[in-house]
Amino acid sequence: MKHSEKTTHFEEFYRQEVAAVYRFVYSRVHHHEDALEIVQESFLTFYQLQQRTEAYEHERALLFRLARNRAIDWLRRQRTRERVEHDATTNVVPFRSTAPRTPEDLLLEKERQHYATTALTSLSERDQECLALRRSGLRYQEVAEVLQVNPNSVGQLINRALRRFAETYDALLTGKLAGKSRITSDDEKAAQTRRK
Amino acid sequence: MMKRPHKPDENELLAFLDEELSPQRQAEIRQQLAADWELRANLAKLERRVEQFVDATAHVREVDEPLPLDDLWRDFSARLEATSVRPAWQARVAGWWQTEFRLRVLIGATACLLVVAALSFLLWQSERPVSAQEFLQRSTQAEAASLQRVGAPVVYRKIQVKRSGTNESATWESWHDVERTQFRQRLADVKKKPALLAEVEAILTANQFDPQRPLSAAAFAAWRNRIPRQAESVARNNDGLMLTTTATAPHAVNTIIAATLTVRRSDWHAIALQLQVQGERESRSFELRETSFEILSAQALNDFAEATPALSVLANPSPSPSLEPTASPSASPSASTTAALAAIASATLEVEVLERLNQVNALLGEQLNVTRTANGQLKIDGLVETDARKSELLRALQAVASNPAVKIEISTVTEAQTRQAQSSSPRKVIVQDAQVAQQAIPVETELRNHFTARGLTGERLEQEIQRFAAQVCNRSSRARAHALALKQIADRFSAAQLQTQDQATRERWQALLHQHAQGFRREWQQLRQQLQPIFPVATETNTSTSKLNSDEELLNAISRLFKLAATNDAALCQSFSVSTEAAAGAAVKRAEFWRTVSTTETLATQIVAWQ
Incomplete structure (x- = not known):
C-alpha cells in the first residue's frame, strides 16, 4: 500500500473510532481534556506501530488496549482513586437537554446520577472496564484482547458486572443504601477534601 | 432420537443477545425462546438490565457537544508531523520503551521492590514496642x-x-x-x-x-x-x-x-x-x-x-472546674480556623432559620439554598424574582442576620443579570418555536361527559374543562411543593445529628415536618374528592399500616415521598395538559397510579405520626 493510501485509510479509521475511544477513556478518567489527550496519544502510538508492522488482526482491540494502558497510567498518576470518584460525582457532564426543568427535576436527576456513579464506582476496576469496553462497541474477542483474558470468560465477566451494577443501583434507588450514599452536604464535602 | 439442545444459562443468553454465539447455537436458542416463556422472561430481564445500565450511566459518557472531528484530526496530524521530524535515535529509544516485554519486566521489578520496602517498613513498625x-x-x-x-x-x-x-x-x-x-x-x-x-x-x-x-x-x-x-x-x-x-x-x-x-x-x-x-x-x-x-x-x-460585644470568651475566669454552660449558647467563636474565627451555627439556630423561611413560604420551591460552609456557618443564598420578595425574605431573617454564624446572600434576578453582564461577554441566545401538534387533553372525553351530565354546553363547557384541568394541576404542584419542603427540612440533619439534638430543637424541627406532611395529605385528599366522581378508580388504595421506628427510617420515608410526589405530579399534570398522547395512556385512569398516590399518603401519615 502506498504512503498516501495508507494515510487516507488511517484518517478514515481515526474518524470512525475516535468518538468510541474517547467515550471509553472518559468513562475511566472523567476529565474531558485529559481524555482527549490520552486518545490522541493512543492514536499516535497506534499509527507508529502500524508503520513498523504490516497489519494487525484486531486493530480496534489494539487501539483500545493502548488507550486503556494510558488511562491506567493517568489514574496512577492521580495517586488516589478518591479524586476520580470526587470528580465523577461533582463534575459530571450534564445531559443534553433543551426542555426547561424544575428544581425538583434537577434534584432528582442529580440524585439518580449520583446513585449511578456510586453503583459504577462500587464495581471492581475489571468490571468497570468490561462494561465500558462492551459499551464502546467491542466484540467479546476484542474485549478479551484488550483485557488479556480468556475470550470464553468475557460473557461471564460482562454479565456478572451488569448484575452487580443493577443490584447496587436498585438498592440505592429503593433507599436500602440511602443512608450510606446520601449526596453529601457542603461541609461533608469540605471535610472530605481536607482529609484528602 | 434427536438430542435436545441444553437450556442456555444467563451468561449464554447475554452472549445470544450480543450475537456472540455460533450461528447454529443462535438458531437453537431462538427456537427454544419461541417455546419457552420462562426463557423469554429471563431474556427480557437481561435486556432491561442492559437498558438500565445504559440509561443510568449516560451522564458518565455523554458530552454536551459532538466531538469536533476536523479539529481533532488537524491536531493529530500536527502531532504526527512533529513526531516524524524527531531524530532517529529518539525514535529508537521511544520504540524500545514501547516494547511491551521490557516494560512489563520494568514494572514488575519496580512493584517487587516496592512490596519488599513496604513489608520491611510494616515489620519494623509492628516489632517496635512502646512502653x-x-x-x-x-x-x-x-x-x-x-x-x-x-x-x-x-x-x-x-x-x-x-x-x-x-x-x-x-x-x-x-x-x-x-x-x-x-x-x-x-x-x-x-x-x-x-x-x-x-x-x-x-x-x-x-x-x-x-x-x-x-x-x-x-x-x-x-x-x-x-x-x-x-x-x-x-x-x-x-x-x-x-x-x-x-x-x-x-x-x-x-x-x-x-x-x-x-x-x-x-x-x-x-x-x-x-x-x-x-x-x-x-x-x-x-x-x-x-x-x-x-x-x-x-x-x-x-x-x-x-x-463582637455579645461574646465574652475568657472574659471572666472560671475558677471552678464544674461543667456549667456559659450564658450565651448561640454566640461562640469557631475553632475551625484562627484567622476567620467565624461562629459555628448551632442546630437550634439552623431550625430557627428554617422556621423563618417557612413562615414566608420560602421552602415551597423557591430558588433558595440553606447550606453549611466548611467553617460551620449557615449560608442562605438564593435568587428571587422581585425586590419586594427579597425585602420580605430579609425581613423574615432579620432576627438572625446579625448572628455571625449566619451568612445571607439573596439577590434579585435583575441584580444577578447585572453581575453576570459585568463579568462575562454576552452569549448568543437561540430562540426556538415550539408547536403543539394536537390540541387535546388526554382525559378530555371523561371531563366532557362529566360536565355535560351537569348541564353545561358550548363555551361554558369548554371554559369549565379548562378551569378544572388547571385547578387539578395547581393542586398537584402544591402537594409536590410540600414534599420538596419536607425534603429540604429533612436534609438539614443526618440521623446521627438528630440523635444529638436537644428536645426543644427536635420538637421545632418535627413541627416543621408535620406541617408540610399534613399539607401534602390535605392537597391529595382534595384531589381524590375532586377526581373520584369522574374516575372511579381514584378510590384505589394500599392497605399499609406500618409505622416508622427510627430517625433513619423517617429520613428515608421523606426521601421516598419526595421522589414519588414528583413522579405523581408529572403523571397527573400530563393527564390534564394539552398533549399528543393517546387518551388511554393517561395515568389518572390507571389503578397503579392511585396505588402510588396511596403510598405517598401513607408515608405522609407516618411522618405526621412520628414522634
Whole structure:
C-alpha cells in the first residue's frame, strides 16, 4: 500500500473510532481534556506501530488496549482513586437537554446520577472496564484482547458486572443504601477534601 | 432420537443477545425462546438490565457537544508531523520503551521492590514496642510542643461524651487559656447540664482525674501514678495507639476500674478516653471522643470578643472546674480556623432559620439554598424574582442576620443579570418555536361527559374543562411543593445529628415536618374528592399500616415521598395538559397510579405520626 493510501485509510479509521475511544477513556478518567489527550496519544502510538508492522488482526482491540494502558497510567498518576470518584460525582457532564426543568427535576436527576456513579464506582476496576469496553462497541474477542483474558470468560465477566451494577443501583434507588450514599452536604464535602 | 439442545444459562443468553454465539447455537436458542416463556422472561430481564445500565450511566459518557472531528484530526496530524521530524535515535529509544516485554519486566521489578520496602517498613513498625511510660511521655511532650508554637495559647476542644451501649450522648466545648489558667466551657444547644455530663464530671473528680482536661496524657499519667495498677498494655487500632491501665481490685463505687487513652499515631495527640467505672451493682462505661481541636491565640480571641460585644470568651475566669454552660449558647467563636474565627451555627439556630423561611413560604420551591460552609456557618443564598420578595425574605431573617454564624446572600434576578453582564461577554441566545401538534387533553372525553351530565354546553363547557384541568394541576404542584419542603427540612440533619439534638430543637424541627406532611395529605385528599366522581378508580388504595421506628427510617420515608410526589405530579399534570398522547395512556385512569398516590399518603401519615 502506498504512503498516501495508507494515510487516507488511517484518517478514515481515526474518524470512525475516535468518538468510541474517547467515550471509553472518559468513562475511566472523567476529565474531558485529559481524555482527549490520552486518545490522541493512543492514536499516535497506534499509527507508529502500524508503520513498523504490516497489519494487525484486531486493530480496534489494539487501539483500545493502548488507550486503556494510558488511562491506567493517568489514574496512577492521580495517586488516589478518591479524586476520580470526587470528580465523577461533582463534575459530571450534564445531559443534553433543551426542555426547561424544575428544581425538583434537577434534584432528582442529580440524585439518580449520583446513585449511578456510586453503583459504577462500587464495581471492581475489571468490571468497570468490561462494561465500558462492551459499551464502546467491542466484540467479546476484542474485549478479551484488550483485557488479556480468556475470550470464553468475557460473557461471564460482562454479565456478572451488569448484575452487580443493577443490584447496587436498585438498592440505592429503593433507599436500602440511602443512608450510606446520601449526596453529601457542603461541609461533608469540605471535610472530605481536607482529609484528602 | 434427536438430542435436545441444553437450556442456555444467563451468561449464554447475554452472549445470544450480543450475537456472540455460533450461528447454529443462535438458531437453537431462538427456537427454544419461541417455546419457552420462562426463557423469554429471563431474556427480557437481561435486556432491561442492559437498558438500565445504559440509561443510568449516560451522564458518565455523554458530552454536551459532538466531538469536533476536523479539529481533532488537524491536531493529530500536527502531532504526527512533529513526531516524524524527531531524530532517529529518539525514535529508537521511544520504540524500545514501547516494547511491551521490557516494560512489563520494568514494572514488575519496580512493584517487587516496592512490596519488599513496604513489608520491611510494616515489620519494623509492628516489632517496635512502646512502653506505657514512653507512650505517656511522648504524648505529654507532643502536647507541650504544640502549645509552644502559639503565643499565649488557648486550647479549644470539642468532646462528645457518650455512655457505651446506649444512644445517650452530649457535646461539650471548652477553652483553656494555658498561661492565665482561665477556663471556659459550653454545652452544645442546651441550657441545662445533662445528667450524663454531671455523672462523668463526678467520676473524674472522685478519681482525681482533671475534669477540665480529661483528654490529656498529663491528666492520665497523674491518675495512673496514684492508683495501684493490676495490668497495663499498649495496642494499636485504626485510630492509633491505645494505652489501657487497669486498677487493682477491690473497686469502690465510682472508682475507675480501667481507662484507655487513645493517641494519634502520627503526632501522639490524645483523641479519646474510655472509662470503665464501678457502679452499685455492675460496671458502667463511658467514652469521651474529641471531635474538634485547635490551639488559638488568646490575643486573637480577645480581638474577636471586642469586635463582637455579645461574646465574652475568657472574659471572666472560671475558677471552678464544674461543667456549667456559659450564658450565651448561640454566640461562640469557631475553632475551625484562627484567622476567620467565624461562629459555628448551632442546630437550634439552623431550625430557627428554617422556621423563618417557612413562615414566608420560602421552602415551597423557591430558588433558595440553606447550606453549611466548611467553617460551620449557615449560608442562605438564593435568587428571587422581585425586590419586594427579597425585602420580605430579609425581613423574615432579620432576627438572625446579625448572628455571625449566619451568612445571607439573596439577590434579585435583575441584580444577578447585572453581575453576570459585568463579568462575562454576552452569549448568543437561540430562540426556538415550539408547536403543539394536537390540541387535546388526554382525559378530555371523561371531563366532557362529566360536565355535560351537569348541564353545561358550548363555551361554558369548554371554559369549565379548562378551569378544572388547571385547578387539578395547581393542586398537584402544591402537594409536590410540600414534599420538596419536607425534603429540604429533612436534609438539614443526618440521623446521627438528630440523635444529638436537644428536645426543644427536635420538637421545632418535627413541627416543621408535620406541617408540610399534613399539607401534602390535605392537597391529595382534595384531589381524590375532586377526581373520584369522574374516575372511579381514584378510590384505589394500599392497605399499609406500618409505622416508622427510627430517625433513619423517617429520613428515608421523606426521601421516598419526595421522589414519588414528583413522579405523581408529572403523571397527573400530563393527564390534564394539552398533549399528543393517546387518551388511554393517561395515568389518572390507571389503578397503579392511585396505588402510588396511596403510598405517598401513607408515608405522609407516618411522618405526621412520628414522634
